[in-house]
Amino acid sequence: ATEEWVRVADYDDVPEEDTLGTEIGGVPVCLYKLDGEIYATDNKCTHGDADLSDGLIQDGCEIECPLHEGRFDIRSGKAASPPCSEDLRSYPARVEGGVIYIKLVQA
Ligand code: FES
Numbered sequence: 001a002t003e004e005w006v007r008v009a010d011y012d013d014v015p016e017e018d019t020l021g022t023e024i025g026g027v028p029v030c031l032y033k034l035d036g037e038i039y040a041t042d043n044k045c046t047h048g049d050a051d052l053s054d055g056l057i058q059d060g061c062e063i064e065c066p067l068h069e070g071r072f073d074i075r076s077g078k079a080a081s082p083p084c085s086e087d088l089r090s091y092p093a094r095v096e097g098g099v100i101y102i103k104l105v106q107a
Pocket of ligand 1: 045046047048049050065066067068069070071083084
């Protein structure tokens with residue numbers, strides 16, 4: 001597997017305590033800004049056909065799916081509340097010169 005850091009967005013594009021849905025090489029990715037810190041996960045809910053970027057951030061660190069209100073931990077992608085049981089893929093993120101990069105792993 002090869003790993004590469006890919007530019008996804010500008011830091012200022014992601015609102016504080018909110019999300020930005022985007023796409024990298026055909027993969028829908030959701031970016032989050034919590035307390036100034038950037039996190040990235042897949043944007044598609046593992047339970048159904050919903051975009052997590054349309055959901056709400058709850059309890060400071062969870063994303064609530066807009067469709068059935070299941071939740072995931074934004075920092076780890078772990079399923080946190082039913083009906084979500086399958087974890088989300090999460091991506092390491094870093095910010096350099098006002099630009100957000102995430103690490104994609106290609107099989
Ligand atoms: Fe996300 Fe059902 S589609 S909780």
